[in-house]
Amino acid sequence: MKKPSKKSYRHDPDSKTYRLEYGPHVRFLPAALVAELTGVSVKTVYKWIAGTHPMDARTRQVLYTRALGLLPCPRWSDWHIDETGRLTAPNGWRFYPDELMGLSYLKQHNGDLQATVARLTVENRQLREALDYVQDKRWPSNVIPLPLAQRQAHKKPG
Structure with a gap:
């Protein structure tokens, strides 16, 4: 060795x-x-x-x-x-660090958008309910609605 x-x-x-x-x-x-x-x-x-x-x-x-x-x-x-x-x-x-900061901004912005969508959904539902109420309401007894064909016939030419 x-x-x-x-x-x-x-x-x-x-x-x-x-x-x-x-x-x-x-x-x-x-x-x-x-x-x-x-x-x-x-x-x-x-x-x-x-x-x-x-x-x-x-x-x-x-x-x-x-x-x-x-x-x-x-x-x-x-x-x-x-x-x-x-x-x-x-x-x-x-x-990169600045991209992560951008993600936190996007997350916050997304939360704001979700709150806006929720608010608009509630408003939309309320408007639909109001429209349904108006459409379901019967005409007063002294008013007779004309059918569509009669309404078009009464229009003035012009």
């Missing part, structure tokens, strides 16, 4: 990358970036890469959030923020 070399080995920060994987999300991050995102030394990141030192759960969650854009709350499971900064839904829909 070959003996290991006694020469000191220096790691090149750009040569080793940390593979961060969560479900379908995979990123290869430089050790210096992982150290910056998690607040640890680059040496600790190299230990994680080599597998000699396990990463604790909180640090992994910070890395998932900051590097992959995953949201830590269980209600937001399967949602993430993509590379362009858009919030991505599980169905693939993507939103």
Whole structure:
């Protein structure tokens, strides 16, 4: 068996990358970036890469959030923020922050429109009831309505 070399080995920060994987999300991050995102030394990141030192759960969650854009709350499971900064839904829909603000405006506007439709529906029903009342009312005894043919015949030419 070959003996290991006694020469000191220096790691090149750009040569080793940390593979961060969560479900379908995979990123290869430089050790210096992982150290910056998690607040640890680059040496600790190299230990994680080599597998000699396990990463604790909180640090992994910070890395998932900051590097992959995953949201830590269980209600937001399967949602993430993509590379362009858009919030991505599980169905693939993507939103910028200003688009989400527009959705809240549309929701409010939709509520106003629904209230208007409800008010107009009530008014329409009242008008129909009034019209039905007028149409059902009998003519007074001293008024005899003419049939349509007689009414047209009495029109003055002109």
